[in-house]
Every structure is written in C-alpha cells, then in structure tokens.
Amino acid sequence: MLGPTPFRDICLVAGFELREMLRSRRAVFVIALYLLVAALFTYGFVQVLERVNEVAKNPAALVTGSNPSANGPGGRGRNRGPVFAPSPADKPSQGILVTPNSPFSRLIFSGVQDPATKDFLVRQPPIVLFYTLASLFFTPLLILLTTSETIAQEHQSRGARFIVLRTGKLEFALGKLAGQGLLMALVTLLAGGMCLVIASWKLSDFELGPAISSTLIFWPRIVAYGLPFLGLAALCSMNSSAAIAARGFAVFGLGTLFYLHYLAGLATDQSVLTNVLGALDYLTPFSHWADLWNASAAQVWNAMMLLAGLGVLYTGIGLVFYRRRDL
Amino acid sequence: MALSLRGVGKSYGKIQALDGLDLDVPRGSIFGLVGRNGAGKTTTFAIACGFLRADRGSVNVLGAGPFDAARHRGRLSALPQDAALGRDLTLYEQLSYLGRLQGVPRHEIRGEVERILHLVDLSDRAGTRTRTLSHGMLRRLGIGQAFLGQPELVLLDEPTNGLDPNQAHSIRDFIVAQRGTRTIVVSSHNLPELETMCDHVAIMDGGRVVRSGPISQVTGRNEEVHIVLADGPVPLAQTQAALAGDTVEWDASARTLRVSFSSRPGRQAEDVIGAALRPLLEAGARISSVSRGQSLERTYLAMPALPPELPKQGRN
Structure with missing residues (x-):
C-alpha cells in the first residue's frame, strides 16, 4: 500500500467529483442552461452593438435633439439631445465606437469614476466587458445552485460514509470543493468562449485575437470572485443534512452578506456602528467587486487574493463545525 | 481485541440509542450482532466507524483508539446501512475510486477491482452505470467495496438483506472463507444465517449488550x-x-x-x-x-425481556 497523503486524496476526490458532475444529467443541464443564457444575453447585447454602429454610421438618423452641435466629441451629451454623433477621428472598433467621448466610454466612466480605470476599460472589447459583468452577476448564483448541494447530498444519501472511512472529512470536503471550483472555472471559460463565438458570428468588424486576450485577462478575475461564494456554499453544504436545506442556507447566507454590504454603503457618518459595518463589509465579496475592474495589476492581484482569502475563511468556518459534526 | 467499546453512550435528543454499551470483538473472529430494531446495532457500527461521536465511554478500534481516518486508513471498512453510492459512474469507476482512497496503488487497482467484481458476481457489469443496478446488485456492490484492499476489520450491516437465496448463500460462503484472515462483524436479523457464519455473537437490547460470547456458549452447545x-x-x-x-x-x-x-x-x-x-x-x-x-433463534426468543425502566428506543 502506498502512504496516501491528504493532497493526493483531495485530488482524487476532486477528480471524481468533476467526472461525476460532468456525467450527471442535472449538472449537464445546469451547464447547458448557463451557456444558453450566456448565448442569449450575448446575442441581445450584440444586437444593441449593431444598432449603435448603424446609428454611428448614419448619425442623422438619430440626431433629433434641439441642439445637435452640443453633441460633438467634446460635448457632455447629458440632457442635451442625442449622444451618438461621432467625431471624424472616431472609428468603429470591436463592434462599437470606442473613443474617449463615445457613449460607451461615458457609460463606463459613470460606473467606474476613476480615469485610469476608464482608459483601461475602453481599450477592452465591449463584448468582453459585457461577458465579465454578466459573469460576475451569474456565477455566484450558479455556484449557490450547484455547490451548495454537493456535500449535503452525500450526507442525505449517506454516500459520504463510503468516503470518510477511507479519508478524512477535511480531504473529502476540500476535494468536493476543488472539484466544484474546477467546474465553475470551466463553465465560466466556456461561457466566455460562447460570447466570443456569437460576437464573431454577428459583428462584421469583430477582431477575435484581441477579444481572446482580453477574455483571458478578465476570466481569472471572475474565477477569483467566485471563490468566496464557493466557500459560502461549502460552509452551508458541509453543515446540512439535506440538499434543499443547504441551498436554503446558502441563499440566506448570500442575502445576509449582500444586506451587510448594502447597510455599509448607507452609513456615511463616523460612528462606531459605521466603522463596524465597514469592517464587516470588508469580509463580503461585494466590497471587492469594483477592484476587479481596476487598471492596476497590483490592485487587481490584491483584490483577487482578498477574495481567495474570503473563500478560505468561509470554508474554514464551515470545516470547524464540520469536524465536530455527526454524519 | 479488534474492536472494544466500554460504557459507550449515545443519544439522539431524548432517545437513548446506546446506554453504557460494553462490547469486545476478538481478532480474527466472525462476530454476529443481534437485536431488535432500535437495539443500537447500527449506532454501534456508526460509532466504531467514526460516523457518529459517542456522548460518553471509550472506543478502541484495532488497538489504535477511536476511529481516525489517518490512523486507520485501509485497516477498517464497512457496509453502512442504507448508504448509496453515486449513480452516474460505472461500477469500475466507483470501485477504483474507493480502492485508490483505500490505499490500493494505481498499478494494482485494475486487478483489485476485477477481483472484487468477480467476488460479488458483477464482472459482466463493470462498465455499466450504478443507476442501472437492481437492489440486490447494489447490495453486492456495497459488500464488495468493503473488501477492497486488505482491511483488518470489516463491519457489515445486514449484508444479505434484499439478496436472493443464491446470492445470499454465496455471500455467506465468502464471509465464512474469511475466517482467521480478518475480523468481520455482521449485523443481521437473520439468526439462522448468523448461526452458520459466526463463531461469536452479542445480543443487544435497549442500547446494551445483554449477552455475548462464543456462539457455542450462548446457544448452550456444550451444555x-x-x-x-x-x-x-x-x-x-x-x-x-x-x-x-x-x-x-x-x-x-x-x-x-x-x-x-x-x-x-x-x-x-x-x-x-x-x-x-x-x-x-x-x-x-x-x-x-x-x-x-x-438454535440462536430459540436462545434469542427465550431471553427475558428487558426491565421496563430500561430505554428501548433508538436509531437502529
């Protein structure tokens, strides 16, 4: 007999989990649904881009305001009529007009507020920014729907008993979590691929090479953002005896974290409560969301490490209780 | 002793499942665990395997203290009651996964899985998904996985439950053939079956062992x-x-x-x-x-009922 190690066991459990998930009809359905949603949303977004380009090529078609001259390259365009009139220097790129004063730039600027980040983002293909935005919204939901059940399901069927007799609860739970993490990473990457396929199919001037590079820049950020949600799902799954209870527990946990983040955003004074809320907000993934869009690689790296740390924290809390739990 | 429990207690809320259980399973024996539903047999197995934690008392598995995956890896295996294997992978994949976790080296796993599949007469099903198996086949697969590798102590909770007479007979023969090579603890309601397989027996009721010893002694074969x-x-x-x-x-x-x-x-x-x-x-x-x-059955039925003050409920 070999001397099994915890790392080897975690890899074995993760590999088995991944293989089992990819074979199960339910998981395949969830993945297919995710890709279908990605395809439909991308298609809708591409339709919007096409419309924007169309208007850009024929500005007269949309210039209906009372003061068209106010909407030139240097104009703010706010409350002053149409916003899509380009300057002669503007050129369509990646399916949309991307210039410092294009509507897309102004949209990003309004969300980001930081000029350096805005400059970084306007250089990215819009379809990739759309993919990132949609993934940051949907990936936590996907994780909560699938990962939150995975260990609890094994408790419910008592299948976990076959495993924990051969390896520790820690290896079992971490292996399951690693398998789910790999699946999440795979699904988000496939969704990115789906977005690019549809964009290259529908957009005549779409450049695939830069879009792939950009996707590979943002994909790790999406994965990092998913880690705390994986940890939360694992915490709930480890400490539930039934799949449905674990899912309910996870949804409640997500709601609690979001509400905490919301409360922290409301508090503006310098009271103790505000400071406490601010500290607690730091422990929610939502407070690190904006940093993932940052132009600075160092800041993005920090945010990703913090998010990974939150994943470890949530998982660790779950394991503390799980070790003492009857199966 | 392969397994020793002293004064073990376990309750589920107000239900006392084990109440000061003392049990000794000699090494190399085939040991039968008998008792009515709720006597505490399955709880005893679950505590021995570390699935449940005892509220009190001491547990010693293979002389290395309470079950710990690191200490007992590959030495203890079990057929847990009502536990289901995953449904979407093949028998070969399931067994090779469990065998690898059990500690069977990668280059030996194919031979080991084939041995087990042959043992439980499922060789022709190696490539089929678990979801397609009948209840009896799943039971045999469960028994087979308990003999992956070379476990020193095997706990089987109602192993022949749901098997047809031929299958039950072949499983009994296999268990008897293991005598002396490893310790096997079998829980069953089928007392004639236990009598043919076991050399030691313990009768449980109300979360305690009320009688135990060599089967010849318990049934009065020499008396x-x-x-x-x-x-x-x-x-x-x-x-x-x-x-x-x-x-x-x-x-x-x-x-x-x-x-x-x-x-x-x-x-x-x-x-x-x-x-x-x-x-x-x-x-x-x-x-x-x-x-x-x-017979063991007559011995069991002739035993006086427990006094009413002793608890009789518990998770079976």
Missing part, C-alpha cells in the same frame, strides 16, 4: 442436548437413569427431551448424546432429530 421424538414410547425413566447426574426434562408439546449437562474433559456433548440414545433405542423410541444446544 444441552435436544432429542426430538416422533409418536411412540417415551422412556423417560430409563433415560434419566442412564444420565444420572444430568438433568433430563421432557417437553410434551414439542416432544423434545432436553438433557442439561456440565461439559468436562472426557465428557462432551457427543458422549451425552450416545448415553441418551442407547436407552431410547432399546425402549423402541422413534427419534426425529438430535441437536446440540438450542
């Missing part, structure tokens, strides 16, 4: 002889005279002559049977059967 007579003469006086010093009782309803004796060197059950049959045959009695002791 009693039962002779069943067909219609005809019953020479009771002659038999009592021939077995002076032993107790001879006649149960008219069962037409059974029960001889209670003290076993000692030079006077075993076989000697008592010879001494009892001689006067019976000479008097023309018609003998239907002769047995040593009473």
Whole structure:
C-alpha cells in the first residue's frame, strides 16, 4: 500500500467529483442552461452593438435633439439631445465606437469614476466587458445552485460514509470543493468562449485575437470572485443534512452578506456602528467587486487574493463545525 | 481485541440509542450482532466507524483508539446501512475510486477491482452505470467495496438483506472463507444465517449488550442436548437413569427431551448424546432429530425481556 497523503486524496476526490458532475444529467443541464443564457444575453447585447454602429454610421438618423452641435466629441451629451454623433477621428472598433467621448466610454466612466480605470476599460472589447459583468452577476448564483448541494447530498444519501472511512472529512470536503471550483472555472471559460463565438458570428468588424486576450485577462478575475461564494456554499453544504436545506442556507447566507454590504454603503457618518459595518463589509465579496475592474495589476492581484482569502475563511468556518459534526 | 467499546453512550435528543454499551470483538473472529430494531446495532457500527461521536465511554478500534481516518486508513471498512453510492459512474469507476482512497496503488487497482467484481458476481457489469443496478446488485456492490484492499476489520450491516437465496448463500460462503484472515462483524436479523457464519455473537437490547460470547456458549452447545421424538414410547425413566447426574426434562408439546449437562474433559456433548440414545433405542423410541444446544433463534426468543425502566428506543 502506498502512504496516501491528504493532497493526493483531495485530488482524487476532486477528480471524481468533476467526472461525476460532468456525467450527471442535472449538472449537464445546469451547464447547458448557463451557456444558453450566456448565448442569449450575448446575442441581445450584440444586437444593441449593431444598432449603435448603424446609428454611428448614419448619425442623422438619430440626431433629433434641439441642439445637435452640443453633441460633438467634446460635448457632455447629458440632457442635451442625442449622444451618438461621432467625431471624424472616431472609428468603429470591436463592434462599437470606442473613443474617449463615445457613449460607451461615458457609460463606463459613470460606473467606474476613476480615469485610469476608464482608459483601461475602453481599450477592452465591449463584448468582453459585457461577458465579465454578466459573469460576475451569474456565477455566484450558479455556484449557490450547484455547490451548495454537493456535500449535503452525500450526507442525505449517506454516500459520504463510503468516503470518510477511507479519508478524512477535511480531504473529502476540500476535494468536493476543488472539484466544484474546477467546474465553475470551466463553465465560466466556456461561457466566455460562447460570447466570443456569437460576437464573431454577428459583428462584421469583430477582431477575435484581441477579444481572446482580453477574455483571458478578465476570466481569472471572475474565477477569483467566485471563490468566496464557493466557500459560502461549502460552509452551508458541509453543515446540512439535506440538499434543499443547504441551498436554503446558502441563499440566506448570500442575502445576509449582500444586506451587510448594502447597510455599509448607507452609513456615511463616523460612528462606531459605521466603522463596524465597514469592517464587516470588508469580509463580503461585494466590497471587492469594483477592484476587479481596476487598471492596476497590483490592485487587481490584491483584490483577487482578498477574495481567495474570503473563500478560505468561509470554508474554514464551515470545516470547524464540520469536524465536530455527526454524519 | 479488534474492536472494544466500554460504557459507550449515545443519544439522539431524548432517545437513548446506546446506554453504557460494553462490547469486545476478538481478532480474527466472525462476530454476529443481534437485536431488535432500535437495539443500537447500527449506532454501534456508526460509532466504531467514526460516523457518529459517542456522548460518553471509550472506543478502541484495532488497538489504535477511536476511529481516525489517518490512523486507520485501509485497516477498517464497512457496509453502512442504507448508504448509496453515486449513480452516474460505472461500477469500475466507483470501485477504483474507493480502492485508490483505500490505499490500493494505481498499478494494482485494475486487478483489485476485477477481483472484487468477480467476488460479488458483477464482472459482466463493470462498465455499466450504478443507476442501472437492481437492489440486490447494489447490495453486492456495497459488500464488495468493503473488501477492497486488505482491511483488518470489516463491519457489515445486514449484508444479505434484499439478496436472493443464491446470492445470499454465496455471500455467506465468502464471509465464512474469511475466517482467521480478518475480523468481520455482521449485523443481521437473520439468526439462522448468523448461526452458520459466526463463531461469536452479542445480543443487544435497549442500547446494551445483554449477552455475548462464543456462539457455542450462548446457544448452550456444550451444555444441552435436544432429542426430538416422533409418536411412540417415551422412556423417560430409563433415560434419566442412564444420565444420572444430568438433568433430563421432557417437553410434551414439542416432544423434545432436553438433557442439561456440565461439559468436562472426557465428557462432551457427543458422549451425552450416545448415553441418551442407547436407552431410547432399546425402549423402541422413534427419534426425529438430535441437536446440540438450542438454535440462536430459540436462545434469542427465550431471553427475558428487558426491565421496563430500561430505554428501548433508538436509531437502529
């Protein structure tokens, strides 16, 4: 007999989990649904881009305001009529007009507020920014729907008993979590691929090479953002005896974290409560969301490490209780 | 001892499942665990395997303390009651996964899985998904996984439950063939089956062991002889005279002559049977059967019920 190690066991459990998930009809359905949603949303977004380009090529078609001259390259365009009139220097790129004063730039600027980040983002293909935005919204939901059940399901069927007799609860739970993490990473990457396929199919001037590079820049950020949600799902799954209870527990946990983040955003004074809320907000993934869009690689790296740390924290809390739990 | 529990208690809320359980399972034995539903058999297994934590008492598995995956890896295995394997992978994949976790080296896993599949007569199903198996096949797969690698102690919770007679027979034969090579603890409600397989037995009730020991001792194989007579003469006086010093009782309803004796060197059950049959045959009695002791089933049924103050509920 070999001397099994915890790392080897975690890899074995993760590999088995991944293989089992990819074979199960339910998981395949969830993945297919995710890709279908990605395809439909991308298609809708591409339709919007096409419309924007169309208007850009024929500005007269949309210039209906009372003061068209106010909407030139240097104009703010706010409350002053149409916003899509380009300057002669503007050129369509990646399916949309991307210039410092294009509507897309102004949209990003309004969300980001930081000029350096805005400059970084306007250089990215819009379809990739759309993919990132949609993934940051949907990936936590996907994780909560699938990962939150995975260990609890094994408790419910008592299948976990076959495993924990051969390896520790820690290896079992971490292996399951690693398998789910790999699946999440795979699904988000496939969704990115789906977005690019549809964009290259529908957009005549779409450049695939830069879009792939950009996707590979943002994909790790999406994965990092998913880690705390994986940890939360694992915490709930480890400490539930039934799949449905674990899912309910996870949804409640997500709601609690979001509400905490919301409360922290409301508090503006310098009271103790505000400071406490601010500290607690730091422990929610939502407070690190904006940093993932940052132009600075160092800041993005920090945010990703913090998010990974939150994943470890949530998982660790779950394991503390799980070790003492009857199966 | 392969397994030793001392004063183990476990409750589920207000239900006391184990109440000061003392149990010793000798190494190399095939050990039967008997008891009604709720007696605490499955809880005992779950505590031995580390699935549940005892509220009190001590547990010693294979001389290395309570179960710990790191300490006992590959040494203990079990067929847990009502536990289901995953449904979407093949039998080969399931067993190779469990075997690898058990510690079987990668280059040996194929041979090991084939051995187990042959053992439980599922070789022709190696490539099919678990979801397609019948209840009996799943049961056999569960038994098979418990013998992956070389476990020293195997706990089987109702292993032949749901198997057809042929399958149950082959599983019994396999278990008996393991005698002396490893310790096997079998929980079952099928007492004749346990009697044919086991050399030791413990009878549980109310979360305690109420009787345990070698099966010959528990069933009185070296203390009693039962002779069943067909219609005809019953020479009771002659038999009592021939077995002076032993107790001879006649149960008219069962037409059974029960001889209670003290076993000692030079006077075993076989000697008592010879001494009892001689006067019976000479008097023309018609003998239907002769047995040593009473069956495990009769022993179990003849046991006095627990006093009412003892708890009788628990998770089985």
